[in-house]
Each structure stands twice: as C-alpha cells, then as structure tokens.
Amino acid sequence: MTSPDAPVRITVIGAGVVGCYLGGRLARHADVTLVGRPHVLDPIRAVGLTVESGEGEGDRIHVPAEQLTLAETPESVRHADVVLVCTKARSTAAATAAFVPHLRPEAVVVGLQNGLHSTDTIRDGVDVAPVLAGIVPFNVARTGPATYRRTSAGEIVMDAHPRAAALVDVLRAADVPVRTTRDMQAVLHGKVLMNLNNAVQALSGLPLRSQLLDRDLRRCVALCQAEANRVFWAVGVVPKVPVTAPARLLPTIMRLPTPVFRTLAARVLRVDADGTSSMYDDLVRGRPTEIDVLQGEIAEMASRLGLPAPACERVVELIREAEAAGEARRRWTGRALYAELTRARRRA
Ligand SMILES: NC(=O)c1ccc[n+]([C@@H]2O[C@H](COP(=O)([O-])OP(=O)(O)OC[C@H]3O[C@@H](n4cnc5c(N)ncnc54)[C@H](OP(=O)(O)O)[C@@H]3O)[C@@H](O)[C@H]2O)c1
Structure with missing residues (x-):
C-alpha cells in the first residue's frame, strides 16, 4: 500500500499535446509517467519538457527529463494510482487493451478525450478499476519539439467519485482549474x-x-x-x-x-x-x-x-x-x- 505522504503516481496514456501539457503541469506535484510515441518522447529525453500557459514568462514550467518517467509501452501502469487516457478517440480501444493487463484494482482511470462515447470505449475494456469521464476545455499547441502551450482557458470537469479526490488535489496544486460533477x-x-x-x-x-x-x-x-x-x-x-x-x-x-x-x-x-x-x-x-x-x-x-x-x-x-x-x-x-x-x- 502507498504511504499517505507519497506523491500520487500518474500515468498518462497517449502523451501528445494534452497529455504532455498536463504531465508537465503535474510533474512538480506528482510522480508522472508519460507513455507515448518516440517522436514526442525523444525531444523530451533530450531537453526536458516545457509547458506554458501563454500568460507571461512567470507561467513557464521546465521539467528536467530525469523528473519524468518516459515510456513507449504501458507496463508502468502497474504502479499508477491514476491513469489519464489522452489518446485521440480512434486510438482509445487499442491503447486501453494495451494498458489494462497492468492496471491495479486500486487505481482510477480518467478518460479526457473529446466525444460522447470515448470513456465508454475505455469502460468496455476495463473491469478492475473505476473509469471516469472528463473534459479538457482549453486548447494546447506544440510550439517547440518539447514545448507545449495552452492557448485558451477553461476548467477541467470530471465525474465526481471518491477516487477522483487525489487527482483533483494535485491538479489544483498545479494551478490547473478543475471541478467534479454528478452530471457528466x-x-x-x-x-x-x-x-x-x-x-x-x-x-x-x-x-x-x-x-x-x-x-x-x-x-x-x-x-x-x-x-x-x-x-x-x-x-x-x-x-x-x-x-x-x-x-x-x-x-x-x-x-x-x-x-x-x-x-x-x-x-x-x-x-x-x-x-x-x-x-x-x-x-x-x-x-x-x-x-x-x-x-x-x-x-x-x-x-x-x-x-x-x-x-x-x-x-x-x-x-x-x-x-x-x-x-x-x-x-x-x-x-x-x-x-x-x-x-x-x-x-x-
Ligand atoms: N489538442 C487540444 O488542444 C485538445 C483540447 C481539448 C481536448 N482535446 C482532446 O484530447 C484528446 C487528445 O488530443 P491531443 O491533441 O493531445 O492528441 P495527440 O496530440 O494526437 O496525442 C495523442 C498521442 O497519443 C499517441 N498514442 C495513441 N495510442 C497510443 C498508445 N497505445 N500508446 C502510446 N501512445 C499512443 C498518439 O500517437 P499516434 O499519432 O501514433 O496515434 C499521439 O502521439 C483528443 O480526444 C482531443 O480531441 C484536445
């Protein structure tokens, strides 16, 4: 069992623009693993990950590569408290099939894709842990090989669930606006x-x-x-x-x-x-x-x-x-x- 003081372990499945932005914001407050493609991860391995909110110099966070776990396959899900699924809708079923064998029953999975049924696709593949739906209302752009910039504002909304609490806390600590709802x-x-x-x-x-x-x-x-x-x-x-x-x-x-x-x-x-x-x-x-x-x-x-x-x-x-x-x-x-x-x- 994880000690209550240990950082929350978050694995992002499908680290692209949304996943890298969130991973970069969360890295100072959680133990973050990014699972993605080499063309995304190699530049981060080389120079670290930078995330910006477009609100001035003060809101630029640089995360050294050593502070992140970067992986092309999802085995690290076996340590995750929270799994954030950030693939495009079309890749969700395959990505879910790949990480599910490693998922702990104590974990929680949050789908952050667009579309009415993306989270249902994850639920179809997951039977050991709760799967929550979420939305990312802001836009993110890749502005450099390892730099991701939020280009509009908004509040992440996700299903209310007792296991959402740790994620909500770290998002807030990382200054990412978030709320939960019973009417997702x-x-x-x-x-x-x-x-x-x-x-x-x-x-x-x-x-x-x-x-x-x-x-x-x-x-x-x-x-x-x-x-x-x-x-x-x-x-x-x-x-x-x-x-x-x-x-x-x-x-x-x-x-x-x-x-x-x-x-x-x-x-x-x-x-x-x-x-x-x-x-x-x-x-x-x-x-x-x-x-x-x-x-x-x-x-x-x-x-x-x-x-x-x-x-x-x-x-x-x-x-x-x-x-x-x-x-x-x-x-x-x-x-x-x-x-x-x-x-x-x-x-x-
Ligand atoms: N971009 C935005 O500003 C924004 C804002 C709000 C919401 N969203 C939504 O958020 C979701 C993610 O969007 P995004 O723009 O971040 O997508 P993205 O940049 O394409 O990122 C997804 C990444 O995941 C990779 N991937 C797919 N399957 C994988 C697997 N099994 N293992 C490891 N990596 C895998 C993809 O690689 P491949 O290209 O090889 O598949 C891609 O590099 C979408 O539903 C989108 O609509 C996006």
Whole structure:
C-alpha cells in the first residue's frame, strides 16, 4: 500500500499535446509517467519538457527529463494510482487493451478525450478499476519539439467519485482549474456542442480567434449547433456549456453581428492570436481527424432518430475531402462555406 505522504503516481496514456501539457503541469506535484510515441518522447529525453500557459514568462514550467518517467509501452501502469487516457478517440480501444493487463484494482482511470462515447470505449475494456469521464476545455499547441502551450482557458470537469479526490488535489496544486460533477453526460454533450466549431475552424484555416470573429463562419457553426440541439433534445439531454448562456441559445449568439458577439463572448475570445483547434492540427499533419465523434456523431444520432442534420452531414463530407486532399485542401471563406451549408439544407 502507498504511504499517505507519497506523491500520487500518474500515468498518462497517449502523451501528445494534452497529455504532455498536463504531465508537465503535474510533474512538480506528482510522480508522472508519460507513455507515448518516440517522436514526442525523444525531444523530451533530450531537453526536458516545457509547458506554458501563454500568460507571461512567470507561467513557464521546465521539467528536467530525469523528473519524468518516459515510456513507449504501458507496463508502468502497474504502479499508477491514476491513469489519464489522452489518446485521440480512434486510438482509445487499442491503447486501453494495451494498458489494462497492468492496471491495479486500486487505481482510477480518467478518460479526457473529446466525444460522447470515448470513456465508454475505455469502460468496455476495463473491469478492475473505476473509469471516469472528463473534459479538457482549453486548447494546447506544440510550439517547440518539447514545448507545449495552452492557448485558451477553461476548467477541467470530471465525474465526481471518491477516487477522483487525489487527482483533483494535485491538479489544483498545479494551478490547473478543475471541478467534479454528478452530471457528466450533460457536460460531455455541452463539450460536443462547443467542439462543433473545430471543423469550421479547420476548414477555414484561420486561427481560432479570427475564425470566431467572422460572422459567416460563426453562422456555419450555428447551423451545426442547432441540429445538435434538436438531436440532444430528442434524446432528453440538456447540455451544459462552459459559458453563462444556456446551450439552446448558442446558435443565436453565434449568429449575432460581430461587434455584439465580441462583447458577449469576450471570455471565449481570450484565445492566443495563433491558437487553432486540434482538428486543424490533424489536417496540417496529414492525420485522420476526430470528425466522427463531432459532426459525425450528430449526423448519426439524427439519422437514427429520423431527424435532419444536413449541415453536420455536409461538414463531415468536407472534412473527409480535406483529409484526402492534404496540403491541396481548400481553405473555405466564411461566405463560401455558409453558402455550401445553406445549399445542403435546401437539398435536404
Ligand atoms: N489538442 C487540444 O488542444 C485538445 C483540447 C481539448 C481536448 N482535446 C482532446 O484530447 C484528446 C487528445 O488530443 P491531443 O491533441 O493531445 O492528441 P495527440 O496530440 O494526437 O496525442 C495523442 C498521442 O497519443 C499517441 N498514442 C495513441 N495510442 C497510443 C498508445 N497505445 N500508446 C502510446 N501512445 C499512443 C498518439 O500517437 P499516434 O499519432 O501514433 O496515434 C499521439 O502521439 C483528443 O480526444 C482531443 O480531441 C484536445
């Protein structure tokens, strides 16, 4: 049994931008292991890990490599009190199958991916320890080979559970805002609603802040959010979003003229000037995106319920085209994309 004074042992499965940022923040307060790919871990082995919050020089943390355990395979999970799963949704089942044989029954697993069902995928593979769902509301960018910068703000939310307490304590000690909830379903649905912006940002190629200040691009997001709201209403979920307005008003707010939106959404617009979404980063790096768990999930739910979701369906097609086209992908203007989604709605 671990001594009560021993540091919490945290293993990050899928150390990419989210996992390295959290690992770097937590390393002064916990015993952190990062399980990831060589292209991520080798630069950290060489120069240590640096994490920044974009809030000035004072918020730059450098963690020497010796202070971390870096591994390409997940055997170290056998020592972990907390396992943070930070893979992309598509890699979750395989990553879970790999770490489960090493998991201690006393541990707790927290899934931090986007999508409504990522944590269910982990639960399908784990039967010895509790699996909690969580969301990471802020964006992170890799700004150097071993440097990760948070480019927007927000509070991690995770399932309330007695075994979440140690993780909550170290996150707070590391100045990472976090809260627990008994209504994670509503939070996960709210996160999907907010993340419907990612595909529109990725198709435009503009930085997040500039994209959010383009009214036509916001209208595109509003079309998708309105479809999602109808689907969520039909299944009886009232999404909780990390803004002061209720979720059902998001499409209306997104459609507002830009000067009004700029005032109302001042907090949301506190994004680094060059911040982007992880979907855009995937397109740039030629990797498959998570469109299936965002607009794809809404389109699929709508189809099951017999509801229309033409804007979400069209966005899925456009992202697929962008994935296939690579560097030659189209950069959509707000005007052209809004016309395209409006045409899709008329055809439906
Ligand atoms: N990026 C953001 O700003 C952000 C913000 C909020 C939420 N999120 C969500 O957080 C999740 C993680 O996103 P991310 O951007 O951090 O992804 P990422 O940078 O792609 O990191 C995941 C890493 O895990 C690796 N991996 C996959 N399976 C593995 C395994 N079995 N063992 C070891 N490593 C493995 C991946 O390698 P391969 O590439 O080889 O698969 C990749 O290097 C996603 O669901 C995303 O939507 C991201």
